[in-house]
Amino acid sequence: MLAGVSTTIGLSLPVGYNIGVVNSPAEIIRRFCNESIYKNYGYGLSGDQMNILWPTIVSIFLVGGTIGSLTGSWFADRVGRKGGLICGLVLLVTAAALFFTTKMVNSVEVLIIGRLLVGLAAGTITCIMPMYLTELAPLHLRGAMGVMCPLGVTFGVLLAQVMSLRNVLGM
Numbered sequence: 001m002l003a004g005v006s007t008t009i010g011l012s013l014p015v016g017y018n019i020g021v022v023n024s025p026a027e028i029i030r031r032f033c034n035e036s037i038y039k040n041y042g043y044g045l046s047g048d049q050m051n052i053l054w055p056t057i058v059s060i061f062l063v064g065g066t067i068g069s070l071t072g073s074w075f076a077d078r079v080g081r082k083g084g085l086i087c088g089l090v091l092l093v094t095a096a097a098l099f100f101t102t103k104m105v106n107s108v109e110v111l112i113i114g115r116l117l118v119g120l121a122a123g124t125i126t127c128i129m130p131m132y133l134t135e136l137a138p139l140h141l142r143g144a145m146g147v148m149c150p151l152g153v154t155f156g157v158l159l160a161q162v163m164s165l166r167n168v169l170g171m
Helices: 002-020 026-041 047-079 081-105 108-136 139-146 148-163
Strands: none
Touching: 002 081, 002 108, 002 139, 002 148, 026 047, 026 108, 047 081, 047 108, 081 108, 108 139, 108 148, 139 148
């Protein structure tokens, strides 16, 4: 049970949070992107250009998630279930560091790379974590452990939505 709870809180909850977090501060991120492009390249983005950049930022997560989920089982066989989850955690931490430094380095590209990495981590984790937990669990807990990953993702999305309420963090 400890392994199920810790992997749910440490791995699948952040995956769900990253799924649900990007839309609420959309205007703030769009403004940052326009200011960053202007400062780094000397021109502002038109409405059509922003309508290309914003969906790219949002959907690059899905590209990473697709790659991560399609290669996750192969990766788990190569480095093991636990090793695969540790690599997914390293991807999550690396993406968090990129998100943290995006504004300091004033780079939209760093934001896009961070979204790609968090997508890779999400795909890898949602592929490997159910395998890991069901193989680890005793027979009488196997079903309960199998739902820990989707439960963590769901609570992560809920957490992202609650945290984005104006009354909670003032965004």
